Amino acid sequence: MPDLFSPITIRSIEFKNRIVVSPMCQYSSVDGFANDWHLVHLGSRAVGGAGLIITEATAVSPEGRISPDDLGIWKDEHMVNLKRITAFLEAHGAVPGMQLAHAGRKASHHRPWDGGKAIAPDAERGWQTVAPSPIPFIPAESTPLELDADGIEKVLADFVAATRRALECGFKVIELHAAHGYLLHEFLSPISNHRTDQYGGSFENRIRFLLELLERVQTVWPKEYPLFVRISATDWTEGGWTAEDAVALSAILKEKGVDVIDCSTGGNVAGAKIPLGPGYQVQFAEKVKKETGILTGAVGLITTAEQANEIITSGRADFILLAREFLRDPYFPMHAAQELGAEIKWPSQYERAKR
Numbered sequence: 304m305p306d307l308f309s310p311i312t313i314r315s316i317e318f319k320n321r322i323v324v325s326p327m328c329q330y331s332s333v334d335g336f337a338n339d340w341h342l343v344h345l346g347s348r349a350v351g352g353a354g355l356i357i358t359e360a361t362a363v364s365p366e367g368r369i370s371p372d373d374l375g376i377w378k379d380e381h382m383v384n385l386k387r388i389t390a391f392l393e394a395h396g397a398v399p400g401m402q403l404a405h406a407g408r409k410a411s412h413h414r415p416w417d418g419g420k421a422i423a424p425d426a427e428r429g430w431q432t433v434a435p436s437p438i439p440f441i442p443a444e445s446t447p448l449e450l451d452a453d454g455i456e457k458v459l460a461d462f463v464a465a466t467r468r469a470l471e472c473g474f475k476v477i478e479l480h481a482a483h484g485y486l487l488h489e490f491l492s493p494i495s496n497h498r499t500d501q502y503g504g505s506f507e508n509r510i511r512f513l514l515e516l517l518e519r520v521q522t523v524w525p526k527e528y529p530l531f532v533r534i535s536a537t538d539w540t541e542g543g544w545t546a547e548d549a550v551a552l553s554a555i556l557k558e559k560g561v562d563v564i565d566c567s568t569g570g571n572v573a574g575a576k577i578p579l580g581p582g583y584q585v586q587f588a589e590k591v592k593k594e595t596g597i598l599t600g601a602v603g604l605i606t607t608a609e610q611a612n613e614i615i616t617s618g619r620a621d622f623i624l625l626a627r628e629f630l631r632d633p634y635f636p637m638h639a640a641q642e643l644g645a646e647i648k649w650p651s652q653y654e655r656a657k658r
């Protein structure tokens with residue numbers, strides 16, 4: 304069996320292969336609710352053979368949404384439709400995962416196809432954003448409110464409540480979104496965190512919020528289920544968060560019981576120069592894995608079966624996350640198996656098309 308299709312077990316959960324649907328915002332919710340779009344979108348990729356399917360950034364509070372159209376899990380009413388999705392994914396052999404997120408200073412934006420611009424706090428559908436420090440992402444955007452002790456406690460409590468709901472919905476993996484310039488990353492990076500209290504300044508202080516959040520989430524997320532953290536392994540900017548910081552943080556997260564570091568980059572500095580190219584972020588998954596021994600996920604411009612398989616075979620990462628390739632081809636794993644000569648089960652309904 305090619306390594307891309309070798310199963311892996313983390314805690315009590317077996318993943319049938321290493322292919323993961325990377326979290327992808329769909330901007331298709333009303334008041335945070337999942338609907339038929341989410342069922343079909345995520346469900347198709349389960350039918351297509353993905354081992355793990357991670358929902359889009361799912362907001363733990365209304366103000367934690369990137370856009371008013373984001374998926375959410377801040378109230379019990381959200382659970383009914385999500386349960387239907389987890390049941391479908393599991394029935395088709397995919398592990399259901401949920402990315403829990405708070406957009407911080409990058410919240411309150413229009414969805415991309417409505418222009419993607421910031422919505423002012425007092426404008427229709429807009430709201431006041433929050434962040435570690437009152438620094439907008441770009442000067443033209445409104446200034447976020449600096450989180451005080453009560454604000455910090457609210458975010459922690461929102462993540463805990465969201466985790467409890469995710470568990471009740473049947474998700475078997477949660478991924479904390481600490482990447483792409485959203486709230487948790489904003490605390491990590493000296494570019495967006497100028498605090499002078501115990502949450503700012505030194506590396507130890509900047510990672511404190513994420514560690515407290517992790518500890519709180521672990522009080523409700525069972526030890527039997529895997530916990531992933533997505534990080535931006537670099538800000539690609541002088542004076543920002545670095546790959547060495549990412550390694551140091553990952554070593555601590557490993558010690559504290561995190562199972563997988565999903566290694567993305569960027570998102571916290573507008574206009575950062577990112578050397579895009581095939582597999583351009585794999586080096587970070589490799590570095591974190593080699594230097595800490597934690598399992599890692601590689602993501603970013605991975606588009607072919609051979610490329611994905613080689614990353615696993617060479618031991619540079621343990622999971623391959625695909626985003627845009629999965630939008631082009633929901634059946635990527637079925638096609639990849641054919642290309643690599645792996646024998647995998649197709650849905651019974653589709654077997655007549657297998658050869």
Ligand SMILES: Cc1cc2nc3c(=O)[nH]c(=O)nc-3n(C[C@H](O)[C@H](O)[C@H](O)COP(=O)(O)O)c2cc1C
Binds near residue numbers: 482603
């Ligand atoms: C439509 C779309 C929505 C995305 N939404 C999220 C998200 O909700 N959370 C996240 O961590 N990354 C998000 N991303 C980033 C992807 O997960 C992935 O890291 C990135 O697209 C690089 O992978 P790719 O080259 O396979 O597309 C999104 C990407 C796309 C294309």
